[in-house]
Amino acid sequence: MSQPVVLGIGYSGFQPSTSHYNIREMIYEAAAKAYEDAGGIDPGSDVDAFVSCQEDFWEGISINDEFVPDQLGAVLKPVYTISGDSLQCVLSAYSMIRSGAFDIVVVESHGKPSEILTMRDIILMSYDPIYIRPLNPENVFVFNALEAKAFMEYNKIDREALGRYVISSLRKGLRGRRNPYASIKNVEAYLEEEYVVEPLTKLDFAPYSDAAVVVVIASEDVAKKFSDEYIKISGVWSVSGTSSIVYDDLREDTMTKIAARKVFDMTGIKDPVREIGVFEIDERISHVPLMVIKALRLSEDVNRDLMMGRFDEEGDLPVNPFGGALSEGNVLEAHGLARLVNAYEILKGSLGSRRYSDVEKILIHSRRWPSSRTTTLAILSR
Amino acid sequence: MSYMRRISSLDKIYHFKTEMEINAYHYTAGPIGTRWLEALKNGELKVAKCNKCGTRFLPPKLYCPKCFSEVSELESISGEGYIDTYSVIYYNDSGERMSEPVIIALIRFEGIYGGIIHRVKTDPKKIRIGMRVKPVFRRDKKGSIDDIEYFQPIE
The missing domain is CATH 3.40.47.10 (Thiolase/Chalcone synthase)
Structure with missing residues (x-):
């Protein structure tokens, strides 16, 4: 079976607020850096699939998976969105590579909490609406x-x-x-x-910090065509x-x-x-x-x-x-x-x-x- | 990125503040949850019981958290329980100091899987894990977890 490796990483932000870029522009910056770090891959011709970890309520946009492809160069490609922490996306990409059906999978995740004005309400909505949320705790x-x-x-x-x-x-x-x-x-x-x-x-x-992170995961055999500097998962x-x-x-x-x-x-x-x-x-x-x-x-x-x-x-x-x-x-x-x-x-x-x-x-x-x-x-x- | 070099002043970037009108849902308690809430309305604390494995648990669900069997039975309990863990809220989400600290605790009941998270009314200096407590019901009950106003220590 194929050995999954991290071929490249890129990120944007890690700062308390980001007024000049919206989150998709931050993702674009992270993606461009990751593709370069991975030996200059082309998302259109080299990447087989993309996986994004996100949560609609953090975005302020429902069914936000529609907004994933453009800034990753993923239009007309398989794109999977997971409502979860980004290491869950790494598990998906790892499994896809191990299956042998995919050679290069890009994982993306982001957070821009500086734009969230009702953090308390969103967090409270994550609790059981019948048995816990009615308590409406002050914190x-x-x-x-x-x-x-x-x-x-x-x-x-x-x-x-x-x-x-x-x-x-x-x-x-x-x-x-x-x-x-x-x-x-x-x-x-x-x-x-x-x-x-x-x-x-x-x-x-x-x-809270704003950040977007993009990671290129590949099978080791394919990774070698782009770079010798990869890290195994x-x-x-x-x-x-x-x-x-x-x-x-x-x-x-x-x-x-x-x-x-x-x-x-x-x-x-x-x-x-x-x-x-x-x-x-x-x-x-x-x-x-x-x-x-x-x-x-x-x-x-x-x-x-x-x-x-x-x-x-x-x-x-x-x-x-x-x-x-x-x-x-x-x-x-x-x-x-x-x-x-x-x-x-x-x-x-x-x-x-x-x-x-x-x-x-x-x-x-x-x-x-x-x-x-x-x-x-x-x-x-x- | 190259676009950054074209920004001479950050106030040239537009921002839009909007509100999401999403805070209205009907949440379904389901058949066993409804019966449990009706019991609360009558001032009675019940637990769900799995007919297959015998697990008694709170909060009630249509499916057993231990053996995954469908659950249809409720049993009454005395309501006397103990504090498994607790926290005292001193500052609210806005960072304002509370005029009166609020105690929230996870209350468990002997022989029951799970428990209830609820308010406890006592001196924050006296509360401790293991303290025995009982529910105090509101006079006007509506069929909600909030029909229990708080738990209080058993003297």
Whole structure:
């Protein structure tokens, strides 16, 4: 079967607001860069299909798939739209390449939250209209806080440790390329923040960013015709949960546990602590990466390991070493591709120092934001 | 991109503000959901019961979340439950500080799969996971989850 590889990437934005370009123009910019990075492919003659991850409500346009083809050069081609995080699109493209029916598939995702004026209403509409939404809570992120509370209490993770994660991640972001919110803060400043929705403060939520990301995925055999500089997608898997969060055990991340079992099996990984060099994990709400660390069995005592700096850039389990969503911002469905771009650049050696020059495998995690627990994991390797 | 070089002033880019008139739907509770809501209207908390695997669960659905069988039965429960997890809202979505913090909790019931997310009325300093609570129903009930005004601690 064909080995899927990332042949090229391109992006636009990663900034708090974008007044000069509309989202389709941002996608065009990202696509043009990705096609060039992929060795100068022509979307009309070289690309077999396109997959876009998006959500109509974020767009302000219903049946938005009609608006996907033009800016990608995808008119008169097969175009698939998925209402989900962009790593779910990577799973689709991976499967299409593995099937042998497609040689080159372009994945696209984007978010322009700066144009959304009623974010609260859209998020509230994502909850069950009969059993949850009538509560009309004063802050819609209270549902995420329920999970944070359950996880932190059960695993004895204190506020200082959570603050340690947030502050470390914001500082790591200073070394990244797409991080408008990276900053130097100390844990004392975190601890002085008031709760917004206990146990979370405003620093625990990634602010919003505008971005479009395009990734060219190809079979290895075909990729070689365009470039020698590609990165393998060794495995990818996705797990969806129930729409009723009350059916879930909020103390643990069952979706990541299941997806990890599958993706480790696909890639032959026996010991993720030893075999995976970097972890690019969704941190749009700060407790989530800690749940993922636990679910991946990277740590028996997350609180202790946070305080020891095991997940820092010089630690033995670096998580988001060039900043994650807390620094780059929440780019909605494009988040999974943002993680993939970091992993791609680290493995190619274009992002980072010699510290990561011997990293062979990177794990990418994304979870659909904010109300879904649908989780996708991927392993990228040299 | 090359087009950027032609922009001399950002205010030359037009922006259009519009409103989407989409906030009106009829949501169907379905046959078992309707019976559950009618029970609430009568001040009674019920759970769905799967005839095949025996799972009792909340919120009710026409299909069992454990074994996927069709479900048609409801059973009454006392309504006394416990707090599985909770949060206290101190700031609303607009970033304004609440005059009174609001507690939202996931309430579970012994032997029942699932639970209810609802408001809890108590001192935020006293709330804790495991606290036992019971529902307080409104006087004027309409057949909605909101017929429970809040849960309160059991003394």
